[in-house]
Amino acid sequence: MPILSANGVTHLYNKGTPSQSKAIYDINVDIEEGELVGIIGHTGSGKSTLVQHFNGLLKPENGQIIVDGKDIWKDKKSTREARFKVGLCFQYPEYQLFEETVYKDISFGPKNMGLKEEEIHKRVLLAAEYVGLKKELLEKSPFDLSGGEKRRAAIAGVIAMQPKVLILDEPTAGLDPKGRDRILEMIKSYRERTGSTVLLVSHSMEDVAKIATKVLVMNKGQVEMYGTVDEVYSHSVELRNIGLNVPQVSKVFEILKSNGMNLGSAYTVEKAAEIILSKGGASV
Amino acid sequence: MEDKVIIKFDNVSFAYKADEGETVATGVVDGFSLNVPEGQFLAILGHNGCGKSTVAKLMNGILVPDSGTVTVDGMDTSDDEKVIDVRKTVGMVFQNPDNQIVATIVEDDVAFGPENLGVAPEEIRKRVDDALKAVGMYEFRGREPHRLSGGQKQRVAIAGVIAMNTKCVVMDEPTAMLDPQGRQEVMDTIRMLNKERGITVILITHYMDEAVKADRVVVMDKGEIVLDNEPRKVFKNVEKLKNLGLDVPQATELAYRLKQAGFPIADDILDEKECAAAILKVLEVK
Numbered sequence: 001m002p003i004l005s006a007n008g009v010t011h012l013y014n015k016g017t018p019s020q021s022k023a024i025y026d027i028n029v030d031i032e033e034g035e036l037v038g039i040i041g042h043t044g045s046g047k048s049t050l051v052q053h054f055n056g057l058l059k060p061e062n063g064q065i066i067v068d069g070k071d072i073w074k075d076k077k078s079t080r081e082a083r084f085k086v087g088l089c090f091q092y093p094e095y096q097l098f099e100e101t102v103y104k105d106i107s108f109g110p111k112n113m114g115l116k117e118e119e120i121h122k123r124v125l126l127a128a129e130y131v132g133l134k135k136e137l138l139e140k141s142p143f144d145l146s147g148g149e150k151r152r153a154a155i156a157g158v159i160a161m162q163p164k165v166l167i168l169d170e171p172t173a174g175l176d177p178k179g180r181d182r183i184l185e186m187i188k189s190y191r192e193r194t195g196s197t198v199l200l201v202s203h204s205m206e207d208v209a210k211i212a213t214k215v216l217v218m219n220k221g222q223v224e225m226y227g228t229v230d231e232v233y234s235h236s237v238e239l240r241n242i243g244l245n246v247p248q249v250s251k252v253f254e255i256l257k258s259n260g261m262n263l264g265s266a267y268t269v270e271k272a273a274e275i276i277l278s279k280g281g282a283s284v
Numbered sequence: 285m286e287d288k289v290i291i292k293f294d295n296v297s298f299a300y301k302a303d304e305g306e307t308v309a310t311g312v313v314d315g316f317s318l319n320v321p322e323g324q325f326l327a328i329l330g331h332n333g334c335g336k337s338t339v340a341k342l343m344n345g346i347l348v349p350d351s352g353t354v355t356v357d358g359m360d361t362s363d364d365e366k367v368i369d370v371r372k373t374v375g376m377v378f379q380n381p382d383n384q385i386v387a388t389i390v391e392d393d394v395a396f397g398p399e400n401l402g403v404a405p406e407e408i409r410k411r412v413d414d415a416l417k418a419v420g421m422y423e424f425r426g427r428e429p430h431r432l433s434g435g436q437k438q439r440v441a442i443a444g445v446i447a448m449n450t451k452c453v454v455m456d457e458p459t460a461m462l463d464p465q466g467r468q469e470v471m472d473t474i475r476m477l478n479k480e481r482g483i484t485v486i487l488i489t490h491y492m493d494e495a496v497k498a499d500r501v502v503v504m505d506k507g508e509i510v511l512d513n514e515p516r517k518v519f520k521n522v523e524k525l526k527n528l529g530l531d532v533p534q535a536t537e538l539a540y541r542l543k544q545a546g547f548p549i550a551d552d553i554l555d556e557k558e559c560a561a562a563i564l565k566v567l568e569v570k
Contacts, residue, residue, distance in 0.1 A: 043433055043463045147332060174379070174460045176331045176490050178529030203463045206534070243465045248493070248534035248556050255560035261567060269534050273541040279567055 001069060002030035003197050004054060004086070004165055008063035011049055015061070023049040024221040027063070031199070031214075033164075036191050038208030038229075039201045041218030042243040047201050048091075050218065051167045054199070055086035068164060084113055087163030091170045093154030097142035102133070102153050105142050109161040120160075127160035128153075130190050132182065148179040152186070159190065166190070167199040172207060184211055206247045209233065209267035217244070233267045287321035290452055290484050291343055291374070296352035298338060313338055313507040316352070322451070325478045325485045327495035327515075330504035331529040336488050339504070340456045343486065344374035357451065372401065375445030379457040381437035382430075390432075390440055391416065391425040397448040408447075415446040418481070419473050435466025439473055446477070452484040453477065459491065471497070492519070492533045496554050503528065516552045535559035 009027040014020050024046040031037055041047050052058040053065050056072050056079045065072050065082075072082035087109075090096065099105035106127055110120045128138060131152040137145065142153055151171070158166065168187065172180040188211045191198045202208050208215060208229070215232040217225040219242040225232050233239070236246045236254065246254075249272040253265055263279060266272035299312045313335045320326055330336045341347040342354050345361040357373045359366040375397075378384055387393035394412045403411070416422040419439040429437060438458055445453050455474065459467040471494055477483045487498065495501050501518040503511035505528050511518050519525070519532050522540040526532070532540070539553040539562065548566055553559045 042465050174457075176529060177531040178331055205464075243463075245464050249538055251556040252535060252538065252559045252563070255556060256563060259560070259564055261564060269537045269541065272538050273545070276538075276542060276563060276567075277545050277547060 002066075003033040003068055004031040005029065005066040006050070006053065006063065007066065009050075009053060009060045009065060010062040011053065011058060012061050022221055024053075024218075027223055029216065029223055029226055031165075031197060033197055034191075034195050035213050036188070036198045036200065036211060037214045037216055038212035039199055039216045039218065040203070040205065040208060040244060041224070045218040045242075046221040047218050048169055049221075051088060051169060051199060051201060054165065054167060055088045056082045057088065084161055085163055086165045086167065087158040087161050088167045089155050089158045089169065089171065091173060093158075093171075094142075094147065094150035097150060097154055100141060101139050102128075102142050102145070103138040105153060106138075106156045106160050109157055113161060123160045123162065124156075127156040130159055130193070131156045131186055148175060148182065151175070151179075151183070155183075155186075162194075163196070165197045165199065167201070169201045170203065171200070172202070172204070180207070187211060205233070205239075205245060206268075209247055217242070229267055230265070234265055287323070289319045290322040290357055291318075291320040291486075292353075292355040293318040293339075293342070294353050294355070296342065296349040296354055298342060298347060298349050300338075313342075316507065316509070318502065318509065320452075320484060320486065322484055323478075323482050325475075325497070325499045326487070327498035327501045328486065328488045328504060329490075329492075329495055329501060329530055334504045335507040336504050337456055338507075340376070340454050340486065340488055343452075343454050344376055345370045346376070368401075372448060373450055374452045374454055375448055375450035377438065377441050377445060377453060377455040377458050379460050381434055381441060381461070384441050384444075385429045385437060388428060389425075390421065390427050390429055393429055393440055394425075394443045394447050397444050401448065411447040411449070412443075415443040416440075418446055418476070419443045420469075433466055434462045435469040438462065438466070438470050442470070442473055442477070446481075446483075450483070452486070454486045454488075456488045457490065458487070459489065459494065467491070467494075490531075492531045492536075496533055503530070516554055519554060520552050 006027045006029050010025050011023045012020055013023045039047050053060055059073060067082045067085050070078050072078050097105050103124055106124045107120050110123050133152055133156060142150060172183050184207055187198060212229055215229055217232060224242060233246055239246060247267055249269050250267055253263055256263055263275050266275055293316050296316045297314045328336045345367050348362045354361045356370045359370055361370050385393050386396050391412050394415055395408050398408045398411055416425050419442050421439050421443060429440060459470050474485055478485045489495055496515045498515060501515050502509055511521060519536050522532050535556050536553055539549050539559055542549050543551055549562045553562060
């Protein structure tokens, strides 16, 4: 049974006004437990609208969102449950830090869940550890942290609710390469350690290729493709047509192929090097 | 003939004054010297906190040095009398498009700069139309900026700078918040400004594929310049760049890895075409 499903989900913006438009349309997708799904698509393709449906922030006009076997709009209780089962971390989450200390900020979610003080304490420490925040930072004001630390603190606040599904909307936007790699590493190890399902909204085809198990491509409010990294990235022409691009190493392999040297395909530098070296040259 | 220098940093030091209770201030520069020739497309790289945004802000007098001098087209930026002229010469475009749009109609936004400079209305009309055409946003002149995409908003911000007839544009991560298509639009605009209008461009970025297109790349660390050369010679230093927390283009990294493993390939590869050609050359002989 999938952990998360959208069945025929449609959402309208500005309903009932002259500017009414379909933000997403007839979305059908099943996400299996434990997957790390990269969600890609250009601006306005409906990525953010879709993920906001997954934890009940937006209500579909038509169709159902099923989380852990339950329709989240069946009754009030189901909706509330969905908000804890599916943790959503917005773009630039560091702008949402507000408490006096990092500790209080991370504990805000679990507190709202009505957990006991002891359990909250345990969760805050564990979440801080997952995101690589040192213990001594917990008593600092969130505003004294560096940009990368702030972002990790904000993500820890969502992780502390121990959601079954963690959704991150462009968690690496605006970071420098090192900050970006730390966040990607963190997401990967969080998933491996907890077995949780993670949805990663991203503009970077390179980042998605590095860590995702599945890729969901959105275009004009609909699901264009959904499959493994290999299945999706091999459609480079279709991806380009909808304003996306394949990683630079994949282009290298495409050029080789058009010159009569078919080495298969590679979407990360590691894989590309491995393939080329296996073809020879290494012994020279 | 030696190229005319438009921006000159001479032994510049600058530190942010720490607020009460704060300990460390990042983004400090110390004894920083740099000459930017007129018409150059210069990319500045470095991890967050290395001082590159400080350097950008020193370029048009938003910040002035604690010691040393920054000279813009012959004017000392510390000279209060020259501040308006300095800003007329060097325009700035920042990361977040939403923070730099001031008007409710695209063409009003572009007119804001020249209006403040006291340019005559008919001249403003001409400049605004010209600037919007240059960035490919003329047909959007009557639109509301908040309905535009991120890439379009940044192009409007760039048009605002062009309308001020600046000789030089400093852009601090102008594509960081954009999607790939928006990035492409902005990069095309930047290249056009530089190549067709001869505007000096200083681009601060974390995207190596953007830096590759510059005439010159300066890499900063801890407020100092650690590499300064044409892109091909800078990106050769894969190990050094990685140690600084930076990337190299994937094609460069692939060639580097192959070479490390004994594959006989050049170490100054910049893009996918060069990389594929070099690999073909080796494998076809086999």
